[in-house]
Amino acid sequence: MSAEGRQVVVTAVGVVSAFGRGLGPLASGLRAGRSALSELTAFEAQGLPIASAAQVQAELPQLPDHPDDRKARLALAAALDVALDVEPTRAGVWLGTGLSSVTPRELAEDAFPHVVDGRLDRARVHADIASDRVAPRRHLPERVTALVARELGCAGPQQTSFSACAAGALAIANGARSIRRGEVDVAFCGGHDAMIHPLGVLSFIVLGALSEDTCRPFDRRRNGFAIGEGAAVLRLESREHAEARGAEVLAALLGSGSSVDAHNVTAPHPEGRGAALSMRRALAEAGLSTVEHVNCHGTGTPLGDKVEARAVRQVLGPDVPVSSIKGAIGHCIAAAGAVEAAACIAALHEGWSPGTSGCEVVDDLGVTVQRDPVEGAMQTLLSNSFGFGGQNCSLIFGRA
Numbered sequence: 001m002s003a004e005g006r007q008v009v010v011t012a013v014g015v016v017s018a019f020g021r022g023l024g025p026l027a028s029g030l031r032a033g034r035s036a037l038s039e040l041t042a043f044e045a046q047g048l049p050i051a052s053a054a055q056v057q058a059e060l061p062q063l064p065d066h067p068d069d070r071k072a073r074l075a076l077a078a079a080l081d082v083a084l085d086v087e088p089t090r091a092g093v094w095l096g097t098g099l100s101s102v103t104p105r106e107l108a109e110d111a112f113p114h115v116v117d118g119r120l121d122r123a124r125v126h127a128d129i130a131s132d133r134v135a136p137r138r139h140l141p142e143r144v145t146a147l148v149a150r151e152l153g154c155a156g157p158q159q160t161s162f163s164a165c166a167a168g169a170l171a172i173a174n175g176a177r178s179i180r181r182g183e184v185d186v187a188f189c190g191g192h193d194a195m196i197h198p199l200g201v202l203s204f205i206v207l208g209a210l211s212e213d214t215c216r217p218f219d220r221r222r223n224g225f226a227i228g229e230g231a232a233v234l235r236l237e238s239r240e241h242a243e244a245r246g247a248e249v250l251a252a253l254l255g256s257g258s259s260v261d262a263h264n265v266t267a268p269h270p271e272g273r274g275a276a277l278s279m280r281r282a283l284a285e286a287g288l289s290t291v292e293h294v295n296c297h298g299t300g301t302p303l304g305d306k307v308e309a310r311a312v313r314q315v316l317g318p319d320v321p322v323s324s325i326k327g328a329i330g331h332c333i334a335a336a337g338a339v340e341a342a343a344c345i346a347a348l349h350e351g352w353s354p355g356t357s358g359c360e361v362v363d364d365l366g367v368t369v370q371r372d373p374v375e376g377a378m379q380t381l382l383s384n385s386f387g388f389g390g391q392n393c394s395l396i397f398g399r400a
Contacts, residue, residue, distance in 0.1 A: 008176040008253040009400065011242050012235040014081030014190075015342040016074050017329050018054035018228060022081065026329070026339075027346035033373050035328045035357045037214060037226050042196045049205060049212040053196050054228030054330025063147075071097065072144045074231035074335075075192035079148045082188060082235040092156035092184045093149040094175035095233075096167025096191035097141050098334030099200070144192060148233070156184045162334075164387025165297070166258070167191050168232065169337025169395055173256035175236055185241040191338035192231035201227060207266060209301055215331070216358040217298035217324035218305050218369045225299040228330020232338035234345070249400040251345045254288070254380070257281025261390020268304060268390060272311030278392035279315045279382065286396045288380065290316055293353045293370075295344050295383040298324020299331055300358070308384065309365035321370040327358025337385030341395055344383045348399045351377040 015022065018036035019029040029036060037052045060073040061080065075095065084091075114124040142160040149158050159174055161167040168191020175187030195201070204210040204227060211224035242249055259281065261274035268275065283289065294316065296308055305324075312322055325343055332339050347353055355372040362369045383395045 006180045006182060007239040008179050008236050009239050009242050009249045010234050010251045010253060010345055011237050011247045011249060012082040013232065013250065013342045013345055014078035015230070015232040015339060016056055016058055016077045017230040017339055018056055019329065021058035021077060023342060023346055026343055027350060030325055030328055030343055030354050031350070031352050031373050033355050033357065037330060043198055045201070048201060050201060050210060051213045052226050054226060055196055056229050070194040071192050072147060074194055074229065075144045075148060075233070076151060078190060078192070078231040078233040079152060079188060082233050083152055084186060084235060086153060086186050088153055088155035090156060090184050091152070091154040091186040091188070092158060092175065092178060093145055093152065093154050094159045094161065094171040094187060094189040095145045095148060096161040096163065096171040096334050096338065097144060098164070098167065098193040098195065148188065152188055154188065163391040164389060165333055165336050166385040166387040166391040166393040167334040167337065168339070169341065169383065169385035169393035170258060172234060172253070172338060172341055172395060173258060173393055176253050176256060179236060179238050185238050187236040188233055189236055190231065190233035191335040193332055193334040194229040195333050196227055196229050211300065214358055215300040215327040216360070217296070217300040217327055217356050218363055218365065219359045220361045220363040222300045222302060222305060224301050225326055225331040228332045230329065230332045230335050230339045232335065232342040234338070234341060250349045251400050252398040253395065254398045255282045255284070255286030255396045256394065257285060258393045260392065263390050266388050268307045268386060270307060272307045272314065274390050274392045275308055275311035275384065275386055276314045278394040279311065279384070282382065282394040282396045288396065290320065291380040291382040291396060292320070292378045293381045294320055294322040295340055295354065295381060296322050296324045297384045297386040298326055298356070300326060306365055308386065309367045313366045318366050319368055321353065322367050323354050323356045323370045325354050325357065327356060337383070337393060340383055340385070344381050344397050348378055348381055348397055351375065353378055
């Protein structure tokens with residue numbers, strides 16, 4: 001078998017979500033059809049049109065070098081749960097991340113001192129990256145990838161995906177491709193994000209993407225998403241490597257596909273062309289013509305759900321069950337694709353398929369929306385992650 005044909009399997013999943021730390025709490029919550037959305041308590045949101053969020057309450061590791069970096073702490077919590085004694089040069093790290101978790105105080109400390117004549121002086125910022133200073137290192141998108149690589153002992157490739165809400169899924173796809181090419185035997189892949197802070201929430205309110213009450217994917221009354229936070233890291237291995245050490249295989253990563261709409265800064269292509277292309281490429285790489293279930297990006301925005309349903313119908317037809325778990329764990333932004341991949345792996349491994357929390361009155365979008373979790377083993381499941389700017393990634397997992 002050629003290196004391009006090496007099979008990729010999942011042997012461990014580390015995840016932190018609003019349901020708690022670990023795959024067990026996430027799986028049991030979704031399997032029972034529960035939602036982890038609750039009243040926003042992370043900051044005083046008086047005056048902002050937001051009622052609920054999916055906040056992580058789990059205890060997180062302390063990071064002396066990143067004391068106020070919640071995103072880094074989330075990522076490390078997930079990564080430590082999949083640690084493995086590896087051959088350093090044969091293991092790499094791929095992580096998706098989002099915009100800096102900046103607060104007004106941090107912005108004043110980190111950026112404003114380096115604004116000269118109304119412009120940010122990048123040379124002065126770079127000169128300020130000292131070992132005894134948290135700021136402005138906390139804003140470098142690759143900093144957490146490097147941290148995780150050090151903690152896990154990986155000296156192989158390191159890559160940071162900064163592709164909005166598709167970042168976590170794209171990191172998984174890229175890590176799997178490195179295994180298939182024979183570059184590494186083990187790939188630690190996933191995403192992390194934490195935007196439940198004033199500027200993060202306000203940015204989505206300004207964009208008109210955030211719901212004023214709750215998230216209702218594929219519901220006639222949907223009016224936006226509920227913001228969430230979290231992290232997930234998958235331990236991917238070549239099947240040969242996993243079998244040689246007697247590892248349990250949770251699922252197989254059969255294929256992935258990605259695309260860019262090249263249409264608009266925030267809105268998806270109205271015909272779902274990029275989304276459809278992403279799914280078709282994943283099916284082609286997996287050697288499949290269809291799947292048994294689709295975990296949709298399903299944000300609960302009026303346009304987003306409509307366009308994704310159109311794309312799913314083009315590629316798979318109207319009868320394949322689709323669902324979205326964002327009504328249960330919120331939209332984890334750059335971490336969404338990774339956290340949802342974790343949920344898909346749990347569903348395949350345990351023998352159930354997820355429902356669509358928050359959806360009560362299904363909109364007529366030409367697809368079969370699964371409102372409640374269903375017991376029963378599946379063989380294949382496709383997970384979509386679509387980001388601002390039309391950045392798309394689709395992953396197909398198979399039962400081990």
